[in-house]
Amino acid sequence: MGWVGMPCKDIYALTSSTCHNTHKQTNKHKLFFNNTMTQLALECQRHMFDLDDSDTPVAYLNACSCSPIPTQVHEAASQALAAKRKPWTMDTSTSSETHVKRIYAKLLSNSSAVSEQDIALCPSTSYAMTLAANSVNWAMHANPTVVVLDQQFASNTMPWQHHAKLRIVQRRRGRNWTDGVLEELANDDVACVAIPHAHWTDGSTVDVRAVAEACKAKSIPLALDLTQTLGAAPIAIGPDSVDATFVACSVHKHLYAPYGSSLLYVARRHQAHMRRLEFHERQVRDWPDFDAKGASLFDASTGGYPTESWTDMRKADAGGRPNPTLMPALHASLELVVGWDPRRISEYVAPLSQLVEDAAIDVGLSVARPRVAHIVGIHTPSGSHLPSALELGAELKKRGVLVSVRCGVLRVSFGVFNTVEEARMCASVLREVCVAS
Incomplete structure (x- = not known):
């Protein structure tokens, strides 16, 4: 660069x-x-x-x-937090979570190529990328490597270096990031490319569409961290645009939401390979309302609770109830960003x-x-x-x-x-x- x-x-x-x-x-x-x-x-x-x-x-x-x-995001969060003073007034449905995923999918792509079922709720981008890294088939390479940028932010670096050696694209006069990434992709030991759209230190960009096409040609997964760009720069994700395998984005920057969440998109071709980091009832297919029937699902004769998970990205949602204060605020902020365009x-x-x-x-x-x-x-x-x-x-x-x-x-x-x-x-x-x- x-x-x-x-x-x-x-x-x-x-x-x-x-x-x-x-x-x-x-x-x-x-x-x-x-x-x-x-x-x-x-x-x-x-x-x-x-x-x-x-x-x-x-x-x-x-x-x-x-x-x-x-202001209206602050008001949404304040109203949701105030409801906790009288817990019986809280919205305990999953509608807010579904709306957040649906709007986020629209932000990633205006086509049906991305839907709310391709999105998982995570507490951070490092958590999201750890999910991604755990799902890559590292055994395909004797000594796998992952392509990253020099001084790339830790959230999309540390989860990968836990599994493989890093191939670091250095800044070099006369060569941009894109050329450097494509050069590294020529190596046979590359198992994944994990990069941002824009470098967090200076905004210098990668042509992620060109990289996505090169990765797809070699059947190499591409993990994009869009935390510094999604909501502020136009980018479209999906088979007909930037066909990344994983896309994560923290919400407290250009999505104008409070801290505490990252949203992970996984391409449908890879969702069957996703390995869960946590095991909880919201990942289980057709889990009923817990207060009504949930406890009765425990069956000592079969070893406990049912475990058949959803096949889409709901199986990768982080555990615990989605933050009832953050979700309404995130819903409001995403609506604004989509409207601003x-x-x-x-x-x-x-x-x-x-x-x-x-x-x-x-x-x-x-x-x-x-x-x-x-x-x-x-x-x-x-x-x-x-x-x-x-x-x-x-x-x-x-x-x-x-x-x-x-x-x-x-x-x-x-x-x-x-x-x-x-x-x-x-x-x-x-x-x-x-x-x-």
Whole structure:
């Protein structure tokens, strides 16, 4: 993966502001893209959040760490939590769980290629990928390896290194992630490819469709971690698009939900091979209401409870009752994201991130390319007199601009709640600090 010191070929120009801190909607952005004037379909959604009542206002450009939750998501969670004060008022049905899976399936694909029965509820992406790793046929290779990216996030790395040696695609000038992954796939010992759509440190992307096609040609499973992109960047999963074997996504970033869940998709061709990590009644086919008949299903003569599981991904759901506070909140947040549409979200944040990229390049910093529209990964060139990522992050924080520093990279990330003013503030501070150095 190379660092480049020039702006991308597509030139974005903002001609008007979208929203202000007063929460009032004003003019829409107009965007010059490939010399064609188009009207952005999605306006700033800051009015959907509660971000401007602080005594010390900040520009929060850190959605890739943890997004704020919209007001109606907070209300859904609050109402669900309040019901626990009077447990007899709680919704103990599985309808919320089913709705969450159905909306998530729609977010992954608008076709019937993905349905709620292809989705499992997990407490984390590491749990989801552990499920995936346990289902791979490692015995097909004498010394199996798994292809990952250099400095890839742990959730989609550690579950695989427990089973096999890692083939690590290194950053290399003049070679992008996609080329590196495809090169490693040429090795006969590769048993799986486990990668993100965009690297968590800098937003640099992988052409996951090209990788999926190469994996399918060699009958090698592909495990995608979409935590940094699903909900913020357009991507379609399924046999006619990105035909991954496993797809997991934590919900607290670009799905605008509280912490505590990851959703795992498994391609239908592989579901028969899934091995459960837990054993509980919700995995059992046609399990009745426990209060009504569940206890009577215990049969000492046959060794206990029935164990015949569902054949779809319900058999892989994590144990315990789905969190009755999280499920309504996740349902509400997924409805919002589907309504906003990841493609329109990406188009909205693209000119904001371009303002920051342009400022970084103007002062001699480098930006990781190609990248997703909502993340700018800024790197100080080796031997440069310019401030380091840590120093830049500290200066931005002093001025009320909150970003992340990841593995020596300044990561600036945007969401639907961010404004042009915030992007300009970040760009201005970068210019000021670097010129002063």
